Amino acid sequence: MIQKDLDPAPYPYVAIWCNASAMIINDGFNVVSSIPIINTDSYLPTGTVSQMYPDLNLQAAGGIAPYSWTVVSGNLPTGMNLGSYTGVISGTPIDLGTFNFSVQVTDTNLASSMKNFVIAVAPQSVSGFVYTRTPTENVIISPVTTRIQGVFGIDFCTNPRDNSYKIVYRKFDSGGPIDATEIAYHAQGEVVDDTIQKDLDPAPYPYVAIWCNFSAMVINDGFTVPAIIITTTSLGDGFLGAQYSQLVQEIGGTTPLIWSVTSGLLPAGLVFDSSTGEISGIPTTIETANFTVQVKDVNNNVATKDLSIMVHGNTLVGSPVVGPLSGVTITFVGGVTQEGQTTVTTSGTGQPPPTGFKLGTPPVYYSISTTATFTAPVEVCINWIEGQFNSENNLKLWHSDGVVWTNVTTSLDTASNIICGLTNSFSDFAIFEKKQVVATIDIKPGTFPNTINLGSNGTVxxxxISTSEFDATTVDPLSVSLASAPVKLKGNGTAMYSFQDMNSDGLLDMIVHVSTEALQLSEADTLANLIGHTSDATEVIGSDTVRVVP
Structure with a gap:
């Protein structure tokens, strides 16, 4: 006869264990306590402030029912209560915090026992559980950074005994090895905003899990960490005729690496260095090139990336100013509607200047062309060389259509040596200087002062005067005026002029006669200006003192 004290519990079967054998006896029974014992777990579900707490019925076994229930120490969360005859904890908590209290259960024979409990009251969740991974792509570069947000015990780790968690990355498949972060500790009801970084081995990771002490949740976030990856996501734009250099970069892999273009073509003029991954050269065509690059390491690990390079001309949509090119700045005032290449070439020879104008020294013609589509007008500004012209104030910008020169000048800045003009088309441009001679004139030769009676009906x-550099006899007398008065005409319609050596220098001078009554002078004037031109259209100007009398 063998006797054994047993703890209160269910016993589903009995076994006879011998040295080398055993037998099971189908004899299940329950041992109950002579006093009531509370068997509800001490850690009660976490509640949410200002929200109804789900009714929780405390359980007891042993003794003789019915039971009565009493909080004997500590306090339930404010707003909650314990049913004395039901053992139900219910209500709406109104304070945050962790609440510790002891509950006593008493049976009909007044036998009793006590148990300690804890309830956490959490703030209301604003966003629920939020999981954010960086990088976000399906194929990523290690390390991976994960942000976890939510209320601990409400949004995740909902077992009341949970007080920590870690992020688990499952490799290969559901039965594969795992890689986990360090443990993060939190209390029930705590608002969590954790950023956790983890270096991961190259492998596919089909899903991620949040492992808490007594609970877990699976996140459907599969990604791959490759052995080698191309990190370059885009390449800079190139410009026609300009040096280009960009390095395609990678992470991982075992050197040496071999780079190649596996599909598509680089822009014309560019080459790909198979050992360094550098794309370089001088683009020769305006285009957008799409291509795929590949890198392979010594272990035959491969990564690919689709890339593109856009090659622009120097004339862009939305960027109307081009230059300076060979001293020329071009502004597409009306706008560029399709980009292209604008070029300027210079030459010392070209179409002869218009009548009365001459080229500078050295002579420069500017040939401008563009493949861009634009809306007129276009402003062309040319910067000339200091000392290139004799009289900078007499400069004009001219545009040729191949046959006729047109003066397009809009502004002249002699301080900066810049002249500008507006045009609707391109071809040849040039800066021409008006030919001009400042001549010595003598009003009423042989007299002083040069008195002029405006009331006279005669001529002045x-x-x-000719000089060694200027032949006055080449002046066209019909072109001459003094103070806006023209040369007097004879009865036969010819101008009144003659040639004479007025200063005995052996050179013939020209004497013209202007109509006195046509002079635009007043008594206040002390100077009269003459203007005319020679037979080759050189402008002739001069001035002399006058004394105007009524």
């Missing part, structure tokens, strides 16, 4: 003689 004016001598235009």
């Amino acid at each position: 003689p004016v001598a235009i």
